[in-house]
Amino acid sequence: MNIDWNAAIEILPLLRELPDPLRTLVQSQGFRAGETLHRQGERPTAMLCVLSGELHLVRHGLDGHERVMQRMRRGFIAEASMESAAYHCDIMAVADGTLLRFPLADFRTALEDVPPFRRAWLQRLAREVRTLRAQSERLRLNSAAERILHFIETEGEEGVMLLQQTRKAWAAELGLSHEVLYRTLRRLREEGVLQDEGGRIAMRSKVGG
Amino acid sequence: MNIDWNAAIEILPLLRELPDPLRTLVQSQGFRAGETLHRQGERPTAMLCVLSGELHLVRHGLDGHERVMQRMRRGFIAEASMESAAYHCDIMAVADGTLLRFPLADFRTALEDVPPFRRAWLQRLAREVRTLRAQSERLRLNSAAERILHFIETEGEEGVMLLQQTRKAWAAELGLSHEVLYRTLRRLREEGVLQDEGGRIAMRSKVGG
DNA sequence: CGTACTTTTGAATCGCATCAAATCTGGTGG
DNA sequence: CCACCAGATTTGATGCGATTCAAAAGTACG
Numbered sequence: 001m002n003i004d005w006n007a008a009i010e011i012l013p014l015l016r017e018l019p020d021p022l023r024t025l026v027q028s029q030g031f032r033a034g035e036t037l038h039r040q041g042e043r044p045t046a047m048l049c050v051l052s053g054e055l056h057l058v059r060h061g062l063d064g065h066e067r068v069m070q071r072m073r074r075g076f077i078a079e080a081s082m083e084s085a086a087y088h089c090d091i092m093a094v095a096d097g098t099l100l101r102f103p104l105a106d107f108r109t110a111l112e113d114v115p116p117f118r119r120a121w122l123q124r125l126a127r128e129v130r131t132l133r134a135q136s137e138r139l140r141l142n143s144a145a146e147r148i149l150h151f152i153e154t155e156g157e158e159g160v161m162l163l164q165q166t167r168k169a170w171a172a173e174l175g176l177s178h179e180v181l182y183r184t185l186r187r188l189r190e191e192g193v194l195q196d197e198g199g200r201i202a203m204r205s206k207v208g209g
Numbered sequence: 210m211n212i213d214w215n216a217a218i219e220i221l222p223l224l225r226e227l228p229d230p231l232r233t234l235v236q237s238q239g240f241r242a243g244e245t246l247h248r249q250g251e252r253p254t255a256m257l258c259v260l261s262g263e264l265h266l267v268r269h270g271l272d273g274h275e276r277v278m279q280r281m282r283r284g285f286i287a288e289a290s291m292e293s294a295a296y297h298c299d300i301m302a303v304a305d306g307t308l309l310r311f312p313l314a315d316f317r318t319a320l321e322d323v324p325p326f327r328r329a330w331l332q333r334l335a336r337e338v339r340t341l342r343a344q345s346e347r348l349r350l351n352s353a354a355e356r357i358l359h360f361i362e363t364e365g366e367e368g369v370m371l372l373q374q375t376r377k378a379w380a381a382e383l384g385l386s387h388e389v390l391y392r393t394l395r396r397l398r399e400e401g402v403l404q405d406e407g408g409r410i411a412m413r414s415k416v417g418g
Numbered sequence: 419c420g421t422a423c424t425t426t427t428g429a430a431t432c433g434c435a436t437c438a439a440a441t442c443t444g445g446t447g448g
Numbered sequence: 449c450c451a452c453c454a455g456a457t458t459t460g461a462t463g464c465g466a467t468t469c470a471a472a473a474g475t476a477c478g
Contacts, residue, residue: 061362063402063412069363070342080339083332111331112324122320123292125334130289132341133279139348140384142467144434150276153268168456175349177435182458193272203272351435353466377424386467391426 003028008100011051011074017120022110027101031055031093038091044081046101050074053097057089079125082108139175144184145193147174152194152203159203212237217309220260220283226329231319236310240264240302247300253290255310259283262306266298282378288334291317348384353393354402356383361403361412368412 003026009015018026027046031037031053038044040060048055050072057070057078069089070077081087082104111118131154138150151174152161163170171181185201188194195202212235218224227235236255240246240262247253249269257264259281266279266287278298279286290296291313320327340363347359360383361370372379380390394410397403404411 059362061358061412063358065358067359067362068346070339070346079335083335115321118327122331122334125331125338126288126292129334129337129341130279132338132345136341136344136348137277137279139345140381142384142433149270149272149274153270153276154278166456172349175351178457179436179459180434186458203270351465375424387425388427388468389466395426 003100008051012049012076014120014124017114017117019110019114019117022102022106022117025103025106028098029101030096030098032096033093035093036090037093038087040087040090042087043085044078044087044104046104047076047082047107048078048091049076049100049102051098051100053093053099054095055097055099056092056094058092059089135173144174144176144180145188147176148181148184148188149193149203152201156201156203161201163199163201212309217260221258221285223329223333226323226326228319228323228326231311231315231326234312234315237307238310239305239307241305242302244302245299246302247296249296249299251296252294253287253296253313255313256285256291256316257287257300258285258309258311260307260309262302262308263304264306264308265301265303267301268298344382353383353385353389354397356385357390357393357397358402358412361410365410365412370410372408372410 005015005023033053037048037055051074054071054073055077056068056072059067059069061067071094077099078087078089078091111121134150134154138147138154141147141150151170152159155161165173167181167185168178171178174181176184185194185196189196192204194204214224214232242262246257246264260283263280263282264286265277265281268276268278270276280303286308287296287298287300320330343359343363347356347363350356350359361368364370374382376390376394377387380387383390385393394403394405398405401413403413
């Protein structure tokens with residue numbers, strides 16, 4: 001399958017620094033909802049990067065329950081596979097999409113030998129950690145309004161946020177039911193706490209009114 | 210202040226790979242609850258690593274509210290400062306403790322020039338990302354029991370977990386009030402879902418009884 | 419011993435999840 | 449262009465579970 005590098009770089013700026021030898025080794029793969037791409041215990045042979053659709057890392061618990069360890073719609077999934085000899089989880093698709101497959105050995109070599117690529121990778125990881133820490137703090141807030149405001153403040157610029165996804169997907173990211181998200185947005189709008197014009201949501205400071 | 214390297218390595222295995230030149234440059238610093246160590250906008254000059262106590266990254270919102278972006282009890286805080294020219298948040302202490310201060314330039318140099326240290330750092334970041342992703346998924350679960358079981362399955366070994374902190378602190382990590390944690394643990398114990406012997410909490414599979 | 423903190427249980431309240439249903443939207447095919 | 453469909457958006461009513469306030473008992477530390 002051919003790869004649209006411009007689209008991929010749009011999604012993952014890191015790929016701009018991808019060294020040429022690695023670039024030729026990348027494979028593109030489509031997947032369909034319901035498919036299981038890898039199983040727990042398998043030996044990872046590639047770093048996976050989701051371009052569209054949605055993958056879940058799922059662990060099958062002792063009590064028979066499935067537990068989602070990670071869900072990914074855009075970006076690298078199962079980064080831990082880089083360090084470990086076996087997948088800790090199943091990787092399953094919950095929505096049709098495509099992914100890139102970077103051969104693991106070549107990926108490691110590139111990280112060792114190509115400083116700009118390595119720097120980009122380090123930077124990406126550091127950002128990821130920051131984003132995820134903020135997300136965890138947000139999910140610990142137990143009111144819908146606080147989570148929404150925390151999100152705008154974290155992910156937005158100067159209190160203004162451009163929503164890159166449907167509100168339903170946003171609700172899932174915030175750990176809220178979509179109904180509550182809609183209701184709370186309306187309330188905050190009515191109270192004058194924020195402006196909501198389609199994809200642009202802005203906080204209105206109480207001081208500056 | 211003298212540094213107890215054995216204790217520090219216990220907390221952060223990464224430090225075992227710390228190159229000697231960097232080791233001599235590390236400074237130890239005590240802090241007290243309430244103290245503000247750095248302010249938003251300041252230029253970071255060091256990587257900070259919490260050994261004890263608790264630090265918060267706090268952002269002061271447009272609406273005057275304080276929002277916690279990250280809390281850290283053991284490990285590196287504000288890793289993003291490595292890449293950026295200014296702190297995005299205030300760094301405040303909420304409990305007395307100590308931290309290590311790694312001069313930023315030397316830290317960057319060590320990452321560039323010392324492969325084992327760099328590999329250890331990459332590994333640590335990858336693990337961190339995995340842990341945090343799991344934590345986010347966990348916090349999206351909206352029942353106390355599910356969060357507890359998810360935690361045991363994620364952070365434990367074979368369904369057995371050794372609790373390294375007070376239950377109250379665990380409750381905070383799970384995003385629950387401590388009362389609900391106690392109550393839910395009791396219920397799960399009574400239902401035979403898990404065993405709870407002081408610091409050792411184990412899931413009991415329904416099948417294997 | 420006394421103090422501070424954790425652990426534990428109880429009762430009341432509030433907010434979110436859930437079920438239901440209507441409207442709106444974008445995209446497909448006739 | 450219009451009919452149609454799937455999915456997103458929006459509003460309402462209800463129940464449950466987590467938070468909160470309160471208070472007691474246990475525990476560690478000086």
